[in-house]
Amino acid sequence: MASFLQLLLLFSLSFFSLSSGVPYEAILDAADILLDSGFISMALTIEVVAKTLLLQSPSLTVFAPSDSAFGKTGQPSLDLLRFHVAPMPLPAQSIRLLPSGAKIPTMFDKNSLVVTTPPSDRRISLNNVRVNISPIYDDGFVIIYGIERFFDPNFKYVPPHRRSHPNPACGATNETVSSSNSSKEAVRALNAGGYSVMASFLGMQISIDETPMTVFAPADNAVVSHLGNFSDYPSFFLRHVVPCKLLWNDLVDLSDGSEIPTYLDGFSINVTRASGILVLNGAQVFFPNMFYNNELVVHGVNDVLATDEKTQEAAESSSNLEAKRDDEETLFDPGEF
Known part of the structure; x- marks a missing residue:
């Protein structure tokens, strides 16, 4: 539900400047932490693509697949890597507040990640991939979370069926409806x-x-x-x-x-x-x-x-x-x- 220029940390990037990107030193520090945490493939990948991908935004969140995920899929394409980067900082408390079905824009054209966390579950999932909500790295501008496998850009979100709850402030005509426009x-x-x-x-x-x-x-x-x-x-x-x-x-x-x-x-x-x-x-x-x-x-x-x-x-x-x-x-x- 958003374009790259609409972000404003989840909601309106018009209040932030895109004239300067994340300092390259911050990317190198993040890569070192990834190496120490066992995310060797993602650490090496970030160092390689940092100047062409990660330095396009003043802040970002990276979802880092495990080494076993790299072993199963091989080296990802640049577009797939973009799909794992959100050009905004996403603290854990912010992700927890997002309802199921909320969309998080990524740096892959107009493709977004979808929150798929069930309402009763404390675990966080995006595109049905579990996210380790304890950041691997967080300096306020760059935040990195570990994930168990790569996100699927072709993932289709199916909203769960919701029961209608009585609301005395709402009339009886508030039944479930549908309109994409x-x-x-x-x-x-x-x-x-x-x-x-x-x-x-x-x-x-x-x-x-x-x-x-x-x-x-x-x-x-x-x-x-x-x-x-x-x-x-x-x-x-x-x-x-x-x-x-x-x-x-x-x-x-x-x-x-x-x-x-x-x-x-x-x-x-x-x-x-x-x-x-x-x-x-x-x-x-x-x-x-x-x-x-x-x-x-x-x-x-x-x-x-x-x-x-x-x-x-x-x-x-x-x-x-x-x-x-x-x-x-x-x-x-x-x-x-």
Whole structure:
């Protein structure tokens, strides 16, 4: 679901410069660690192709097949090697947060790796190949994980069947649907409206042929001002996505205190009203129904959806503002004149 220029560490490479690559010394250090760890074939391969392959990005993640995998397949082609390199740092905690079906772009043209980790399994797998989640090498810019065999570029992901769970905030019409064009159309709408970061998130990480969903999209400037740590990106996106369709009419019908579950485990969106304005975790819907069809709804919001602590602060601020207005109306009563 992504092109090379859309990466931004899983979500928007437009905020990073590609003018300089990983220092060659870092590649040599990584090769030495691979040698010491028993990944001799991959260590020698990285040294050979470093200047033509690995120095094209300021950061990267390498998935290193074992020596036995090299022995079975022989020396891999350059394209196959590219398929084992993601031009971004992927810490273990970030990979663990990616849901099954999420796509990780690689340096092999427009080919992506697919997360195939079962929801109940602590082990990580990509393209049905188990990944040793303890990095062999990690200096913050280059991260290397060991894998048991080569990834198959022709791998086809089949989404697991999911049961529909009752959601009081969703209507009864949120049955499973399918449309391969929904995400592409929504991405175009987001990009056109100044929501390119969320467009990259949506284009890369969500497979909307599994269930209907609603995306609450903050504008680019709001996202940039709230995100700092690379590991925050996956959880940030998942807390802005709801696993059901909620059009604007559905949202305004929700009562104060309603909780809307999101794709981020344990995180819900709290519905409140301040002076009659609908507020979702401290954010207001600025562009309702920016995009919608039978499978997907996208609303533009004026800020990121705050965590519980920030939501409480926003609620208290709104409450204080309303109290101040009430006091002002009491002091100035037109009926006295």
